[in-house]
Amino acid sequence: MSQPVPPKTLVKILTTMVCTLPHEYGLFWDDDGTMPWKEFYWALQEDPRLRFVRESTLKEMALLGHPLPFVLDGSRLRRIADAWPIAPYPEVEPPDRLFAGIRPRHLAVVRDEGLRALHRSYIPLWARRDTAERMGRRRTAQPVVLEIRAREAYAAGVLFYRAGEDFFLTKAVDAAYVVLPLTALEEGPEKEVAVRPSHRHRASVPSKDEVRADFGSFRVEAQHLQGLFAHRGLQGPRPKASSGEKSAKKGGWKEGARKERRKREV
Template sequence: MPHTNDLKKKAKFLKYVLGLRPDEFGLVLDKEGYVKIKELLKAVHEENGWRSFRQANINEMMISLPGPLLEISENRIRAKDGQQIPKRVSPENLPKLLFTCIRPKALHAILEKGILPMGRNHVILSSDKNMAKRIGRRIDASPALLTVSVDNAIQQGTLFLQAGENLFLARSIPVDCFTAPPLPKEPRVAKPKEPPKSRKQDRFPGSFFPEMTEQIEVIEPKKMTRKQRREKDIDWKKSRKQTRRR
């Protein structure tokens, strides 16, 4: 029974998130009122006591609780009665600044092409900087915060829709309509160390030092024939006799 009561409480909370105030949790529903289950889980994991909540718990709710408050279609989920969810409307009074976050590694592309939906149907912006950071941390642990000038964007043809109290949508934001943090410095690539140069001996005028790398020609003595050896022996004997006579 305690487990069933816990499931009922969680189901009612999800009913509130999906059926009443998805914008309060940084969620934007599609035209049918659905949101991807993984997006819902990322949002509720930010709440106390919900860190271990998984899709298996949602499936258990659908099976165990009578008259489930939720509906699942493939990888999407919505409140069964979501008539009170905020509709997308053209805002009457837009704030001067809106905020959105991106992955830091996408900053180079954003500065060249503008802010794009990045896998979504719209760019999600917020008038609350903390909410923008909260949504950004779902895609990157340290997101880059962008500040959008609403007036400049409107002058360049950007249309904004409001999806709740502080969430806004746009197809894209032109390049010169927002400010971004400075680009991260590229790490310096260490140059490979050159091998130490061999020290050459000092050379002075008139001196000669053979290079060790040059091959030294070795002159081998010529072999004497037998006749030459006899003649050499005779000459040596004659020379010895003459020395004795003296």
């Protein structure tokens, strides 16, 4: 079992991850000085020693007198400008190829519209395919790795920024410069078709209103029982004898028991 991290040590580790070397952990800040908490949380989960860190942990650090250079503002982290100044990312000429890992469900949108920064200021791109795949696993178990013809996109006017070594940012990449993997193009339609039969099967199940009250092969009527009990016939229920009437058999079982005792006494 790992030892708990002292508060002062934890402050140093979190500051390094978020402010000093965020690119080493695949993190970057938006232009407004914020970062989604969930992306920081995903980075924390890759280190077993830091998996205990939650939103409440950041608040506890401040209450214990160990302030961080950022605060939790709703669902985002916000840098404190006085504690850690915000420096803009420098514009650079990218390498010939860059890579990005996305969810498989986003593949159709990227094929039609390219890569777009929707909820962030930039799109993260990496110079190494394996790094892009590892970062993509933070969002999905089986990411689709896209290849970006970055040099051609840059020549066409797309701006790229350096966030760290082998780590680049951009705001958008047109679909013409995105190379989709052949395996993803082949498997995409099959996955969609594989899901549809279950929907058709559920739709074919009749509702309660459609089920007949006499559901089955046939209804059992009185005439179907004729011949099964021929000695009884189709008589109604036998009338119950009144409590005051005696059995037609003389003596009954008590008389038989007396006779057996007399035989034993002889």
